[in-house]
Amino acid sequence: MIDAAGLRVMRAIADEGSFTSAAASLGYSQPAISQMVRRLEQRVGTPLVDRVGRTVRLTEAGHALARHAGTVLAALDAAEEEVAALAGLRAGRVRLSAFPSASATLVPKALALVRDRFPGVSMTFTEAEPPESLAALRAGECDLAVAFTYAGTDVARGEEDLDIFVTRHLLDDEVLVALPTDHALASLEEPVPLRALADAAWIAGCPRCRGHLLDLAGRAGFTPAVSFETEDYVAVQGLVAAGLGVALIPDLIARTAFNPDVVIRPVVPASRREIVAVTTADLQHVPAVAAALEALTDVAGSPDLLPTFPAVAADRVDSEAVLDYHL
Amino acid sequence: MIDAAGLRVMRAIADEGSFTSAAASLGYSQPAISQMVRRLEQRVGTPLVDRVGRTVRLTEAGHALARHAGTVLAALDAAEEEVAALAGLRAGRVRLSAFPSASATLVPKALALVRDRFPGVSMTFTEAEPPESLAALRAGECDLAVAFTYAGTDVARGEEDLDIFVTRHLLDDEVLVALPTDHALASLEEPVPLRALADAAWIAGCPRCRGHLLDLAGRAGFTPAVSFETEDYVAVQGLVAAGLGVALIPDLIARTAFNPDVVIRPVVPASRREIVAVTTADLQHVPAVAAALEALTDVAGSPDLLPTFPAVAADRVDSEAVLDYHL
DNA sequence: GGGCAACCATAATGCAGCGTTATAGGCCAG
DNA sequence: CTGGCCTATAACGCTGCATTATGGTTGCCC
Numbered sequence: 218m219i220d221a222a223g224l225r226v227m228r229a230i231a232d233e234g235s236f237t238s239a240a241a242s243l244g245y246s247q248p249a250i251s252q253m254v255r256r257l258e259q260r261v262g263t264p265l266v267d268r269v270g271r272t273v274r275l276t277e278a279g280h281a282l283a284r285h286a287g288t289v290l291a292a293l294d295a296a297e298e299e300v301a302a303l304a305g306l307r308a309g310r311v312r313l314s315a316f317p318s319a320s321a322t323l324v325p326k327a328l329a330l331v332r333d334r335f336p337g338v339s340m341t342f343t344e345a346e347p348p349e350s351l352a353a354l355r356a357g358e359c360d361l362a363v364a365f366t367y368a369g370t371d372v373a374r375g376e377e378d379l380d381i382f383v384t385r386h387l388l389d390d391e392v393l394v395a396l397p398t399d400h401a402l403a404s405l406e407e408p409v410p411l412r413a414l415a416d417a418a419w420i421a422g423c424p425r426c427r428g429h430l431l432d433l434a435g436r437a438g439f440t441p442a443v444s445f446e447t448e449d450y451v452a453v454q455g456l457v458a459a460g461l462g463v464a465l466i467p468d469l470i471a472r473t474a475f476n477p478d479v480v481i482r483p484v485v486p487a488s489r490r491e492i493v494a495v496t497t498a499d500l501q502h503v504p505a506v507a508a509a510l511e512a513l514t515d516v517a518g519s520p521d522l523l524p525t526f527p528a529v530a531a532d533r534v535d536s537e538a539v540l541d542y543h544l
Numbered sequence: 545m546i547d548a549a550g551l552r553v554m555r556a557i558a559d560e561g562s563f564t565s566a567a568a569s570l571g572y573s574q575p576a577i578s579q580m581v582r583r584l585e586q587r588v589g590t591p592l593v594d595r596v597g598r599t600v601r602l603t604e605a606g607h608a609l610a611r612h613a614g615t616v617l618a619a620l621d622a623a624e625e626e627v628a629a630l631a632g633l634r635a636g637r638v639r640l641s642a643f644p645s646a647s648a649t650l651v652p653k654a655l656a657l658v659r660d661r662f663p664g665v666s667m668t669f670t671e672a673e674p675p676e677s678l679a680a681l682r683a684g685e686c687d688l689a690v691a692f693t694y695a696g697t698d699v700a701r702g703e704e705d706l707d708i709f710v711t712r713h714l715l716d717d718e719v720l721v722a723l724p725t726d727h728a729l730a731s732l733e734e735p736v737p738l739r740a741l742a743d744a745a746w747i748a749g750c751p752r753c754r755g756h757l758l759d760l761a762g763r764a765g766f767t768p769a770v771s772f773e774t775e776d777y778v779a780v781q782g783l784v785a786a787g788l789g790v791a792l793i794p795d796l797i798a799r800t801a802f803n804p805d806v807v808i809r810p811v812v813p814a815s816r817r818e819i820v821a822v823t824t825a826d827l828q829h830v831p832a833v834a835a836a837l838e839a840l841t842d843v844a845g846s847p848d849l850l851p852t853f854p855a856v857a858a859d860r861v862d863s864e865a866v867l868d869y870h871l
Numbered sequence: 872g873g874g875c876a877a878c879c880a881t882a883a884t885g886c887a888g889c890g891t892t893a894t895a896g897g898c899c900a901g
Numbered sequence: 902c903t904g905g906c907c908t909a910t911a912a913c914g915c916t917g918c919a920t921t922a923t924g925g926t927t928g929c930c931c
Binding site for chain 1: 545547593594601603605608623624684825826827829830
């Protein structure tokens with residue numbers, strides 16, 4: 218019945234003392250005020266102003282509205298200010314979920330970038346494997362997920378329907394092979410043929426990575442003998458270092474969890490997992506989410522922020538260089 | 545930018561959990577909500593809802609608006625309630641101004657009537673002669689004035705331009721003559737001819753009444769010798785009773801300030817003053833003012849509430865009857 | 872796995888709120 | 902009595918905002 222515009226007008230009339238100057242102060246024309254008041258009056262059913270001579274005076278009801286206008290408009294302004302802060306990146310919260318190996322590199326850099334660019338935006342972070350993070354996204358428990366999908370495999374798509382989400386490519390993470398330093402193929406100049414490891418004992422990572430291993434090996438014509446399974450890639454490399462087997466290991470993880478007793482080598486056929494940021498069609502337009510997305514993209518795309526660790530033989534890596542790669 | 549309708553919609557969505565039921569709870573159709581939200585979103589520049597699957601969830605900005613909606617709408621409701629109370633006569637204040645002889649009869653009855661009919665409406669009363677009460681009306685210091693004007697005379701119009709006001713006839717107050725009980729004409733059956741008092745000593749009331757006396761006497765062909773002037777009609781009658789002169793005295797006053805030693809008689813040529821309620825074109829539509837106006841009209845028109853005191857010779861008046869006329 | 876129910880989006884349409892300019896009318900002062 | 906300063910009204914146009922009708926998904930349930 219009564220709207221904010223009407224209250225604004227009544228307040229302006231009370232403050233200015235005339236329709237004309239109220240109109241000027243609000244940026245309206247004089248007749249606009251005149252008929253605005255008339256409309257209001259016939260809505261509330263009682264005169265709001267008393268026009269006597271060439272002056273206008275508020276009636277009791279008019280004064281009531283002018284008085285309430287302050288409260289209402291202040292509350293409205295507060296609401297506007299709050300959303301304006303959210304829209305202007307002076308406030309906001311992004312709940313990010315990422316898988317473990319991203320949490321060590323990509324995510325911290327991106328969090329720092331967002332914090333530097335938009336101090337008012339706060340980010341919370343939860344570590345979760347892609348299926349869980351996507352479920353959280355769907356359930357509205359997080360706004361942005363960093364997930365990965367093995368290119369050419371339907372591993373990810375089988376578990377969660379990515380179509381309902383919006384994905385942004387961050388980087389291609391090449392899948393390498395981890396060998397004990399004393400392994401016969403450890404000093405091979407060329408990439409290691411996967412088939413050459415057909416008879417090796419295999420150590421598998423997370424379930425989805427295991428799926429990828431089986432898929433890849435199947436294409437290479439063999440079924441790997443999986444001796445150990447663990448989601449902890451530090452453990453994986455420990456097992457490899459102890460000579461208990463070989464493992465496929467993504468580049469990003471190799472850089473993160475570096476073990477000097479392990480040799481990381483490229484492998485043929487080459488394969489990669491695609492690391493993506495995932496959000497919803499709506500959330501991608503929320504400024505804070507967009508800013509986080511941007512920061513992730515920047516980190517993933519900038520060699521300075523996230524240096525590409527060349528897949529090198531262990532003997533070409535010294536501790537100092539490794540330290541550089543740890544954040 | 546943000547209006548109350550938008551907030552109402554956001555709150556409904558937050559409460560109901562879907563556009564469809566929010567629409568139902570607000571009495572809108574579903575598409576109305578849909579495009580309302582879209583409009584709001586493009587106004588504030590950030591998504592307000594996250595549509596994932598067939599459910600909608602509020603974003604941070606959406607929650608902010610929904611949260612503020614309570615405050616804003618509560619304040620708006622308070623404003624509406626206040627004007628509704630004024631419009632519905634559950635509240636309101638009428639500042640009434642009336643001339644002295646009306647304050648004794650008309651006004652108290654009318655005030656009581658308003659109080660009985662609309663207990664929420666309060667009335668304040670100020671005694672003032674017509675010129676002053678009309679000035680107060682013009683200055684916005686009162687809402688309703690009870691004034692009088694001598695019919696056929698421009699006395700009132702000369703002093704204040706009644707055209708800018710709205711007047712309502714209340715009653716015609718016949719002008720009578722007050723004579724000492726032992727006056728030669730006191731027992732005349734017929735109305736007293738004014739000319740017969742051409743040589744009498746005259747006592748004049750208020751300035752405007754004095755003007756009326758001069759006007760009337762002028763038409764009757766004489767100039768009255770005014771011995772005394774006082775605005776107090778009790779004093780006027782006291783002077784008459786003491787045999788110090790005769791006086792013109794309006795019926796209403798005669799009834800109010802009854803003096804047993806004075807005879808009140810009709811006079812020819814007859815004349816009357818018109819008692820009117822005056823307000824402004826706008827104020828007459830303010831419910832409380834209209835109610836007061838109505839009450840005044842009712843009192844003036846109802847013999848029960850304001851009995852007509854017949855102009856009788858003193859010998860036909862006994863104290864008991866007189867007491868009846870005093871309210 | 873297929874159909875059905877629920878939910879949101881879009882299109883097309885109509886009305887009314889709400890602004891504009893132009894003009895008229897009334898009050899008050901010099 | 903005239904000029905300036907008010908407000909009111911008229912005529913007009915636009916845009917907001919509602920409607921109905923329809924389509925596309927999603928997700929549940931048999």
